[in-house]
Amino acid sequence: MEMNANPNPKGTKTMKTTETCEMVACPRCGGEKRILTFSYVMGGICFKCHGVGKVTAEAAEKYEAWKRWKLSKVAADVAHAEMEHAYAKAIYDAE
Numbered sequence: 665m666e667m668n669a670n671p672n673p674k675g676t677k678t679m680k681t682t683e684t685c686e687m688v689a690c691p692r693c694g695g696e697k698r699i700l701t702f703s704y705v706m707g708g709i710c711f712k713c714h715g716v717g718k719v720t721a722e723a724a725e726k727y728e729a730w731k732r733w734k735l736s737k738v739a740a741d742v743a744h745a746e747m748e749h750a751y752a753k754a755i756y757d758a759e
């Protein structure tokens with residue numbers, strides 16, 4: 665009788681592994697596994713998910729955070745460049 669008993673009735677160990685490794689569509693390639701823009705490098709395979717099309721939820725979250733930071737930095741750079749351009753133009757116009 666003991667032999668027939670499920671040693672892991674709730675499958676807790678398996679469930680926990682699945683939860684901690686929740687997979688979501690790769691935020692970089694959108695689950696396409698490849699990025700056409702980079703097709704000249706390694707056939708455009710997505711370096712974020714390594715051509716799997718999915719990443720862990722944690723990795724996706726980190727990528728989104730990085731992207732937000734990157735975008736804000738780019739926006740700041742553009743604003744800075746525009747400001748310098750406007751300044752240069754003001755000097756040019758004044759002369």
Ligand SMILES: [Zn+2]
Pocket residue numbers: 690691692693694695696697698710711712713714715716717718
């Ligand atoms: Zn990807």
